[in-house]
Amino acid sequence: MPELPDVENFRRYLDATSLHRKITEVEVADAAVLRKISAGRLSSSIQDRKFESTERLGKYIFVNLDNGQVLMMHFGMSGFLKYFSKSGSRPPHARVLFGFSNGYTLAYDCQRKLGRIRLADDMESIIREKGLGLDAMDPGLGLKRFRRIMGRRRGMIKTALMNQSAISGIGNIYSDEILFQAGIHPERKLEKISDDELKRVYRMMKRVLGTATERKANPDNYPPSYLAPLREEGSECPGCGGRVEKIKVNNRGTYLCPRCQN
Numbered sequence: 001m002p003e004l005p006d007v008e009n010f011r012r013y014l015d016a017t018s019l020h021r022k023i024t025e026v027e028v029a030d031a032a033v034l035r036k037i038s039a040g041r042l043s044s045s046i047q048d049r050k051f052e053s054t055e056r057l058g059k060y061i062f063v064n065l066d067n068g069q070v071l072m073m074h075f076g077m078s079g080f081l082k083y084f085s086k087s088g089s090r091p092p093h094a095r096v097l098f099g100f101s102n103g104y105t106l107a108y109d110c111q112r113k114l115g116r117i118r119l120a121d122d123m124e125s126i127i128r129e130k131g132l133g134l135d136a137m138d139p140g141l142g143l144k145r146f147r148r149i150m151g152r153r154r155g156m157i158k159t160a161l162m163n164q165s166a167i168s169g170i171g172n173i174y175s176d177e178i179l180f181q182a183g184i185h186p187e188r189k190l191e192k193i194s195d196d197e198l199k200r201v202y203r204m205m206k207r208v209l210g211t212a213t214e215r216k217a218n219p220d221n222y223p224p225s226y227l228a229p230l231r232e233e234g235s236e237c238p239g240c241g242g243r244v245e246k247i248k249v250n251n252r253g254t255y256l257c258p259r260c261q262n
């Protein structure tokens with residue numbers, strides 16, 4: 001499932017390929033991904049417009065159009081973007097396609113149709129409606145603020161990290177990685193985590209998400225000390241050589257090393 005590092009790379013990809021060009025055609029191949037707008041209205045609203053700039057909050061991209069409206073994209077479990085030429089190949093599960101005046105097309109592909117696309121007058125109203133918290137990589141999210149946010153919550157640390165209304169952008173894979181790097185067991189209760197431990201979680205959150213983003217969210221490129229490429233029960237722990245264990249936390253498959261994390 002695309003998390004902050006993946007979605008930030010999608011945003012950069014969109015910036016590098018699709019800005020400032022007239023959108024000559026909008027094709028909705030499957031309206032199941034649309035929210036609060038019909039295929040016809042989406043097409044007529046975006047046709048002849050341009051994508052001007054992008055912003056990201058957590059797992060959402062907001063594309064600013066040249067008429068002031070905002071196109072929201074969420075990638076569900078399996079979404080991604082692909083920019084291709086007339087002679088190039090259309091991705092297999094393209095749900096919405098934006099054709100540009102240069103003959104290229106940007107496709108929003110989403111195999112499991114759990115992603116969402118929506119048009120709004122501004123980004124803030126969507127953020128408010130969804131109750132999204134600060135982005136995990138927001139420079140305004142310092143240690144003090146992180147402590148305040150976490151201090152208001154109870155329950156397991158992994159659950160708190162994944163709660164998008166506390167901090168947005170972290171999902172199943174990166175909460176596991178952050179906690180592995182911090183040496184904290186994902187089921188540890190927040191109220192039993194010391195100040196020093198919480199500081200470690202904060203530092204690892206920034207470091208892991210930053211590293212993963214710069215390495216294109218591809219686990220094959222991650223440092224050898226990372227757990228993300230080894231998400232399989234019985235893998236060798238890169239920290240101690242022990243065995244990686246799989247448990248369920250809130251029904252999500254969670255990987256950890258019981259020796260390195262406590």
Ligand SMILES: [Zn+2]
Nearest residue numbers: 237240257260
């Ligand atoms: Zn270990």
